[in-house]
Amino acid sequence: MVDAILLILREVLEAALIITMLLVMSRKLSIAFNWIVIALALGMLSSWLLACYAYAIADAFDGTGQEWINALLYFSVILSFIVIASIIAPLLFNTPSHVQYLPLTNESIKPYRKLIFCAVFAVGLSLAREVAEIWIYVGGFLHDPNLLQSALIGGAIGVGIGTSLGVITYYLLVFISARAFLNILFVFLVLLCGGLSMQIARQLLQIGILDSATPLWDTSSIINEHSWLGELLYALIGYDSSPNAIQVIFYWVAVMPLLLILLWNGYRRNRTSI
Amino acid sequence: MKSIRIFLVVLLVAIVTLANFAAAVRGYLGSMEEAERLFNKRLLQQVDLLDYVLPSRYQEYLQRPAPEIFPTPQKNDSSSPQIADLQFQWVSNEGKLLARSAAMPNEIITDLKAGNQFANFNHYRWHVLVAEAANNSGWYLLAERDDQRYRLAESIILQAVSPMVIAIPLIGFVIWWVLGIGLKPVAVLAKEFHAREATDLRPIEHQNMPIELLQLAQSANELLRRLESSFIREQRFSADAAHELRTPIAALNIHCENLLHEVNPVPESAHKLQQGIKRMRYLVEQILLLNKTSPDHFMSQFKPVNLTALTKQVIVSASEALSDKDINIEFDGDECWINGDATALETLINNLLGNAIKYTQKNGHVVLHTWLRGNVVILEVMDNGPGIPVEQRERVFDRFYRLHGDRHDSGTPGCGLGLSIAKQVVDLHQADIRLTQSSFASGLLVTVKFTAGKKGEKTNDI
Numbered sequence: 001m002v003d004a005i006l007l008i009l010r011e012v013l014e015a016a017l018i019i020t021m022l023l024v025m026s027r028k029l030s031i032a033f034n035w036i037v038i039a040l041a042l043g044m045l046s047s048w049l050l051a052c053y054a055y056a057i058a059d060a061f062d063g064t065g066q067e068w069i070n071a072l073l074y075f076s077v078i079l080s081f082i083v084i085a086s087i088i089a090p091l092l093f094n095t096p097s098h099v100q101y102l103p104l105t106n107e108s109i110k111p112y113r114k115l116i117f118c119a120v121f122a123v124g125l126s127l128a129r130e131v132a133e134i135w136i137y138v139g140g141f142l143h144d145p146n147l148l149q150s151a152l153i154g155g156a157i158g159v160g161i162g163t164s165l166g167v168i169t170y171y172l173l174v175f176i177s178a179r180a181f182l183n184i185l186f187v188f189l190v191l192l193c194g195g196l197s198m199q200i201a202r203q204l205l206q207i208g209i210l211d212s213a214t215p216l217w218d219t220s221s222i223i224n225e226h227s228w229l230g231e232l233l234y235a236l237i238g239y240d241s242s243p244n245a246i247q248v249i250f251y252w253v254a255v256m257p258l259l260l261i262l263l264w265n266g267y268r269r270n271r272t273s274i
Numbered sequence: 275m276k277s278i279r280i281f282l283v284v285l286l287v288a289i290v291t292l293a294n295f296a297a298a299v300r301g302y303l304g305s306m307e308e309a310e311r312l313f314n315k316r317l318l319q320q321v322d323l324l325d326y327v328l329p330s331r332y333q334e335y336l337q338r339p340a341p342e343i344f345p346t347p348q349k350n351d352s353s354s355p356q357i358a359d360l361q362f363q364w365v366s367n368e369g370k371l372l373a374r375s376a377a378m379p380n381e382i383i384t385d386l387k388a389g390n391q392f393a394n395f396n397h398y399r400w401h402v403l404v405a406e407a408a409n410n411s412g413w414y415l416l417a418e419r420d421d422q423r424y425r426l427a428e429s430i431i432l433q434a435v436s437p438m439v440i441a442i443p444l445i446g447f448v449i450w451w452v453l454g455i456g457l458k459p460v461a462v463l464a465k466e467f468h469a470r471e472a473t474d475l476r477p478i479e480h481q482n483m484p485i486e487l488l489q490l491a492q493s494a495n496e497l498l499r500r501l502e503s504s505f506i507r508e509q510r511f512s513a514d515a516a517h518e519l520r521t522p523i524a525a526l527n528i529h530c531e532n533l534l535h536e537v538n539p540v541p542e543s544a545h546k547l548q549q550g551i552k553r554m555r556y557l558v559e560q561i562l563l564l565n566k567t568s569p570d571h572f573m574s575q576f577k578p579v580n581l582t583a584l585t586k587q588v589i590v591s592a593s594e595a596l597s598d599k600d601i602n603i604e605f606d607g608d609e610c611w612i613n614g615d616a617t618a619l620e621t622l623i624n625n626l627l628g629n630a631i632k633y634t635q636k637n638g639h640v641v642l643h644t645w646l647r648g649n650v651v652i653l654e655v656m657d658n659g660p661g662i663p664v665e666q667r668e669r670v671f672d673r674f675y676r677l678h679g680d681r682h683d684s685g686t687p688g689c690g691l692g693l694s695i696a697k698q699v700v701d702l703h704q705a706d707i708r709l710t711q712s713s714f715a716s717g718l719l720v721t722v723k724f725t726a727g728k729k730g731e732k733t734n735d736i
Contacts, residue, residue, distance in 0.1 A: 001302060001428060001432070001435075002299070002302070002303070005299060146425060146429065149432065149436075150428055150432060153432060153435060153436055153439055156439045157295045157298060157299065157435075157439060160291045160292075160294075160295045160439070160442065161291070161292060161295050161296070163288070163291070164287075164288040164289070164291040164292035164295075165292065167284055167285065167288035168285070168288050168289065168292070171281070171285055
C-alpha cells in the first residue's frame, strides 16, 4: 500500500500543484475557470490512450518509444510554461496598484487567449503523462483482487493527500496579493521547467541518445530520492540526488529563457521609467 | 470568494482528508511494525514447541547418515490460504543438517547466528528465525514466506484503513449539510432583502437571529429607518412645493394677462415677463413630473395599455402646437399593447413629441410609429430638425442638460428635463431607449422598445 501511495502521490502532487498555480493565476487575472474542464478532459482522454497503447508505444523506435514520448511531453509542457512566463513577466514589474486592478483594466492589454491555450496545453499534457502511469500501475493489479484492494486504497489515499494539499495551497495563494502571487508563480515556473528538463535528460540517457557520465554530486545521503521528502521535492522541482553534467546542462538550458525574459522585462521597465 | 459554503466545504474536506489520510498512513506503518513483532513472537513460540519434542532425540539424529525430511502436513481446512507456510531446519552444533521440512533445501539456509534474518530460496524471500535449541542440542531455523507475512499483516490492517477512505465522501456530505444549516440565517436574511419591494422599508425582524448577523440586521434597520424618513420628507416637500409653487405662478399668470390687456401699447418687458412666467410654470411641472415618475416614489400598478391609441391621443392633444409651426405629422403602425402605467406613458410620448415639435423648423416633418415585432413593441418618434450629435446622445438624458446650453432658437420653454423624464419612464417599464439618425436628411429618430403585453379587455382602453 505504501508503494501505491508514494507512486500515486508523486504523480498527483505534481499535477495538483500545476493545476493549483494556474487556477490561482486565472483567478488573479479574472479569467473564467471553464478552461480547466477542457484541460482535465484532454488530460484524462490522452492519459487513457497512452495507457491503452503503452506496449505499442514502448516497442516503437526499437524499444525507445516510451522515452521519446515522455521527453516530447516534458518538452511541450516546458514550452507552455515559457510562454506563460513571458506573458506574466511584464506584470512583475508593474506598480502594485496596476497589478491589483489588472482584472478591471481593458481586455485588450491582456493576451488571455494565448495564456488560456497554454494553460490548457500544460495541464492536459502533464495529466496525460502522470495519469497514464497511474492507469498502468493500477492495471497491473487487476489480476489479483487482494493486491488490487491494497493498490486502490493506497491510490485513493495518494489522490486524497495530493488533492487536499492542492486545495489548501489554492486557498493560501488566493488570499495573498496578486503581485506576491505572480512572483511565486514565476519562481514555480522556473523550478518546474528546470526539473522537467532534467527528466528529459534522464529519458534520453536511458535510451543512450546521451552519454551517461559520473554524477556531478550525490546528495542521496542528505535527501534520498525515494524518501518522503525526496518524493515531495521530485514532485515540486524534479529533484535528483545524483545528477550528471548533461542533466545540469539541460536544467540551465530550460531555465535560461525564463531568466532572460525576467531580465529583459526588468531592463525595459527601467528604460521606460527613465 | 464566490460562495462561503463552497469555500468552507472544500477547505474543510481537504483538511479532514489530509489529516485523516496522514493518520491512516501513520497507523498503517505503525501497525505493520507491530504485526512484524507479533509474527516474530509467533516464530519464537514455534521454537518452544520444537523444544518439547526434538532435543531428547538429538543423539539419535546425529547418528543418522542423512537428514530426516518431514512431509508437508495435509490440512483439512483449505480455506485459509493466507496462513504463512512454516518451514524449518534442525542443524547440529557442528553445522550438520539433522532434519528439515519438505520445502526446505538440503543446504543450511543462513548463518547460524541467533536472531531474525532473511534468506532466498524456492523462488521466494523468506523471513528466518535462527534460535538455539534447548540443552545445547543444535539450532532451529524457522522460516516463513515474507510475502505471505506481508499480505496477512496488510489484509488485517486494511480492514482498519479502508473505512477511513470510504468515510471521506460521507464526511464531505455531512459538512455540506451542517454548513447549510449553519448558514441558513444568512440565506434567510438575503432572501428577505431580495424579496422586498423597493418601497418596503419595514425593519427586519431580528429575533432569534445569530449574534454574527445581529449587528448587520441592526445596522440595516437603522439605514432603512433613515431612508424612510428621508423619503417621507422628500414626498412632503414635493407635495408642498407643488401646491405652494403652482398657486402663485397661476396668480402671476393672470396678473400678467390682465396687464397685457390693460396697458396699450404693451411694453416689450411685459412680453418677456409673460414668457418668463410660462417658462417657470413649465419648469415646475417638469420637476414635479420627474419626482412623480422616480422609481423610489412610483407606486402605480401596471395594467395593459394600448400604446397606439395613447400615441394617437397625444398627437391630437398636440395639434395646436403642430399647427402653430405648420408641421406635417404622420402616424403609422400596428395596434400595440404593453403592460404599463398609462399616465407615465402619456408623459413619455408627450415629451418625445414635444421635443420633436420644439426642435423642428416651420413646415417640418414629424413621424410617429408603433410597431409590433414578435414579442417587442417599438415606438418611433422621428423629426427633420437639427438632430443631436452622436457624442451628445448619451448626455441628453442627464437632468438639466441642454444641447448648446440655453442658446436654442426653438422659441418654446425648455429646462433640460424632458428626456430625463422620458428615460425614467422607460426604465420604469424596463424598456430600452435609443437616439439615432433620422431617415430625413437631418433630424433625430428616438426608438423605444417595450416588451409586448396582453391585449386589454376593452379595445378602446388606454
